[in-house]
Amino acid sequence: MTPLELADHLEARGFRLSVQDGHLIIAPASRLLDADRALILQHRDTLVALLTNDxxxxxxxxxxxxxxxxxxxxxxxxxxxxxxxxxxxxxxxxxxxxxxxxxxxxxxxxxxxxxxxxxxxx
Known part of the structure; x- marks a missing residue:
């Protein structure tokens, strides 16, 4: 799964993605699956870049x-x-x-x- 597909996939499942002080925030974090967490760790830097567009x-x-x-x-x-x-x-x-x-x-x-x-x- 690409970072773009991951962001769309998480949002389609009702998660909110944002960046605060350079940190990726995905809420509600309690609903993340282990597979989600692995993909997020793998694509963290790209997700932050996508979410912090100027x-x-x-x-x-x-x-x-x-x-x-x-x-x-x-x-x-x-x-x-x-x-x-x-x-x-x-x-x-x-x-x-x-x-x-x-x-x-x-x-x-x-x-x-x-x-x-x-x-x-x-």
């Missing part, structure tokens, strides 16, 4: 997450504000297209086959 150059709004094609991020003031993981890259693309057509984000998520929220940061 969003400062992106304008406010929804964008495809760099490095995770099935994830869409919402940027506000150059910072990650919200992130949504979809079952596929196609569903993420559909979501972004629905937003461009003026659909409300919550409706666009439902219509694009949204699986679950992944991260909320202020």
């Amino acid at each position: 969003y400062s150059t992106l304008p406010d709004g929804w964008h495809r997450s760099p490095g995770l094609p099935s994830r869409v991020v919402r940027i506000q003031g150059g910072h990650l504000f919200d992130s949504v993981c979809f079952e596929s890259e196609a569903a993420a693309s559909d979501f972004l297209e629905r937003l461009r057509q003026g659909e409300h984000p919550e409706e666009a998520m439902r219509n694009a086959g949204r699986t679950h929220p992944t991260l909320k940061a202020a």
Whole structure:
């Protein structure tokens, strides 16, 4: 499993992935299986790099997450504000297209086959 597949796999199972002070945080950690922990250790550095993308150059709004094609991020003031993981890259693309057509984000998520929220940061 690649680091991207691992991140998507964990998020699809309801885990939240984030980085705080350079440390990878996966919650709830109590639900991680031994196999998950082994893969996380194997791919830790890449996961940290994927999760700490520099969003400062992106304008406010929804964008495809760099490095995770099935994830869409919402940027506000150059910072990650919200992130949504979809079952596929196609569903993420559909979501972004629905937003461009003026659909409300919550409706666009439902219509694009949204699986679950992944991260909320202020």
